[in-house]
Amino acid sequence: MLTLALLLAIADVHSLGNPDVARPTHVSLDLALDFDRKVVTGTATLDVAYPAGADKARHLDLDTRGLSVESVTAGGKALSFVFEPAVPNLGQRLRITLPAPPPARIAIRYRTSPDASALQWLGPQQTTSGKMPFLFTQSQAIHARSWMPITDSPGVRVTYDAVVRAPKGMQVVMSAEHGRHDLAAGVFRFRMPHAIPPYLIALAAGELEFRALSNRTGVYAEPAVVARAASEFADVEKMVQVAEKLYGPYAWDRWDTIVLPPSFPFGGMENPRITFATPTVLAGDKSLVALLAHELAHSWSGNLVTNATWADFWLNEGVTTYIENRIVEELYGKEVAQMQVLLGQRDLREHVADAKTLPADTRLHIDLAGRDPDDGMTSVPYDKGANLLRLLESHFGRVRFDAFLRGWFDSHRFQSVTTDTFISALEKDLFKGDEAAWRELGVERWVYEPGIPANIIAPLSVRFDQTRAAAEAFGRDGSLDLVKKDTWVTTEWLDFLNNLPKAMTAAQMDALDRRFAFSRSGNSEILFAWLTHAVRNTYEPAFPALEDFLTRQGRRKFVRPLFQAMQDNAKTRDLARRIYARARPTYHPITASSIDAVLKAN
DSSP states (O other): OOOHHHHHHOOOTTOOOOTTTSEEEEEEEEEEEETTTTEEEEEEEEEEEOTTOGGGOOEEEEEESSOEEEEEEETTEEOOEEEOOOBTTTBEEEEEEOOSSOOSEEEEEEEOOTTOTTEEEEOGGGSSSSSSOEEEEOOTTTTGGGTSOBOOOTTSOEEEEEEEEOOTTOEEEESSEEOOOBTTTTEEEEEEEEEEOGGGOOEEEESOEEEESSSSEEEEEOHHHHHHHHHHTTTHHHHHHHHHHHHOOOSSSOEEEEEOOTTOSSSEEOOTTEEEEOGGGOOSSSTTTHHHHHHHHTTTBTTTEEESSGGGHHHHHHHHHHHHHHHHHHHHOHHHHHHHHHHHHHHHHHHHHOTTSOGGGGSSSOOOTTSOGGGGOSHIIIIIHHHHHHHHHHHHOHHHHHHHHHHHHHHTTTEEEOHHHHHHHIIIIIITTOHHHHHHHTHHHHHHSSSOOTTOOOOOOHHHHHHHHHHHHHHHHOOOTTOOTTTOOHHHHHHHHHTSOSSOOHHHHHHHHHHHOGGGOSOHHHHHHHHHHHHHTTOGGGHHHHHHHHHHOOOHHHHHHHHHHHHHSGGGHHHHHHHHHHHGGGSOHHHHHHHHHHHTOO
């Protein structure tokens, strides 16, 4: 177990706080949402503990980015404060001078900036109904500091409560228990009794409806979307039951999902009690709902047990990706799960082989000092991390490995942990002193060395043998006879598309699009894979679909690679800039900043 003393000794290079001296333990938010000025105003009242002793506490240092502070008070008395110079990627330290003895509660009245990196304000015209504006937050990795003054580190967990004042007619949801709302007055109350890292504090507000899926699951969405979402997510209660059978009771009471407007920058965000999800998963046939299995898995790996710093991000995502695949296998069968693993391994290999990928960034424990921790959100923590766990499962067997993981979650509940802590647990509780097995499996090589270890396990897939044979036949002589158009599932189509020749003629692209209508696919993953080929091969008939795709959704997983592909192809660079000029105002700041970097690279 990571003791408080050890946790305080961990330096988080992405925080400007001083939690070893003055440590927030609870935050009470009283906020008003101003859609006209695109700002959040209000008060954050912090309960503060002093781990080093009250006599040594001279300052409380907090993380901020773009905040304006009106006052800082304790017990009704003003405290002096100053913003220190901005630090690239990190924002500004808010230093509050503490009296002696230091106060237990400190209230900070503040206002966000209209361009706060965590907040996206959408006008009515950017919503489905066009009636009301919409707001949502995205605080991971270090964006919570742009909408509240806080020690914005995953190693500093806080409980929270909130009062949120919104325009009448809106529904507000947060990653917390619902309290006594006053819908007529537009006042909403929330409470989170479990200590969570600040990046999991989340809020959304807009025209929302709710559909129950079970007595503990449900979905929020805009009125025109909610029925489709409820149908697509019909299996979520089964997912919870599978995960509980493997890793113990669900600790967060409810698991709801909110389908956000299309500009949401990620596939999903695992905010406790309410997953934030992209509408790009609504394929109409449940073929993309594995994303929800992933976000559910975070209720154990990430939310219950959290990476202490962003260098340990793989502890969140690698473990979660492994659990996601176990849930998928239980619900949809071993073949589907194995194909999912193979697709992930392909993504990992392509990322590692990419000339733009630094070898040091292919380690699981990654050095992100001086960089935005969002840079670490690649396939490495997800897929390399998951494949390490699959290797351990294969060696020790599922029964023993499942018992280890469940014990890990049970003994580290509501704690933040480091990679070293996890490795120590592996040595003690799984390997149990078996030095030969430790050397054979090479756990430390997986974690601390670059690249993909040779002992990665690639599952066999007869169905992928068939999709690859079909792709090879098309590349060889244009034959499509091996394509099983009426029976292939999404993973098979993706493998077929991924194994097509990278260089194809216009005639080959025409033949594929005429036969399978890829440019009109309603499946976002298939459309993305097809449009990647279209950009690479300058296939102009698909460019209207490309522009439509890039301007109607802002999921970074799709948007960034397509703009990168257009940037890499001299014939499509002007197209990239034309589309981006139209799309950028609709993107979340996280997506926009990543595309800015792509298009400014050359």
